Amino acid sequence: MNPAKELENVAQEVAQCTKCDLQYSRKNAVPGEGPSDAELLFIGEGPGFHENEQGRPFVGAAGRFLDELLTSINLKRSEVFITNVVKCRPPGNRDPQTEELAACSNYLDRQIHALNPKVIVTLGRFSMARFLPNAKISSVHGQGMRIRGRLVVAMYHPAAALHQHSLKKTIEADFSRLPVIIDQAGQMPEYQEPQNEDKTEPKQLSMF
Numbered sequence: 001m002n003p004a005k006e007l008e009n010v011a012q013e014v015a016q017c018t019k020c021d022l023q024y025s026r027k028n029a030v031p032g033e034g035p036s037d038a039e040l041l042f043i044g045e046g047p048g049f050h051e052n053e054q055g056r057p058f059v060g061a062a063g064r065f066l067d068e069l070l071t072s073i074n075l076k077r078s079e080v081f082i083t084n085v086v087k088c089r090p091p092g093n094r095d096p097q098t099e100e101l102a103a104c105s106n107y108l109d110r111q112i113h114a115l116n117p118k119v120i121v122t123l124g125r126f127s128m129a130r131f132l133p134n135a136k137i138s139s140v141h142g143q144g145m146r147i148r149g150r151l152v153v154a155m156y157h158p159a160a161a162l163h164q165h166s167l168k169k170t171i172e173a174d175f176s177r178l179p180v181i182i183d184q185a186g187q188m189p190e191y192q193e194p195q196n197e198d199k200t201e202p203k204q205l206s207m208f
Helices: 003-015 021-025 049-054 061-072 098-115 125-131 166-176 178-183
Strands: 040-044 081-084 119-123 144-147 150-155
Touching: 003 098, 021 098, 040 098, 040 125, 061 166, 081 098, 119 125, 119 178, 125 150, 150 166, 150 178, 166 178
Parallel strands: 040 081, 040 119, 119 150
Antiparallel strands: 144 150
């Protein structure tokens, strides 16, 4: 398989996708962007207003913060791949619905397979749930965990810092640990789901 060709195929299919009702609120699909040999894959939740306008992920205020976070660990946006669990904007920036997540699932699977990234960083609880469906983000954020053979690091969505300023330092601290987690990728143990943990998650504010 040619990774670059497969990523382009996904992008073309996403642009004309009719698998769910998000097609009706779509101005531009947002398949994601980055090099086909990126070692780091960031997965957010869904496009917002600016992303829908430009067809690019993380180009609003949360995107600017993400750029700052990448710079803080000596990375450029052009060196990583950035996408979302849903590729079209939910109306009014509401949370993605179950059927919408399911409709986009194969696209994300194919992107992960094509990229074969060294580390996957989930941004927000919807992308985290893709790998850790029963975890609480407040309990696992910033930790490297091997899940089904892939190293996953769950983090708060950058936009969370825009709503809750107290989370900004938490997100910055989590990012500061990424280089060490990447270096130790091969040593991370398989994730063991905690037993009898309260899985109730507080309602998340709109991320956009």
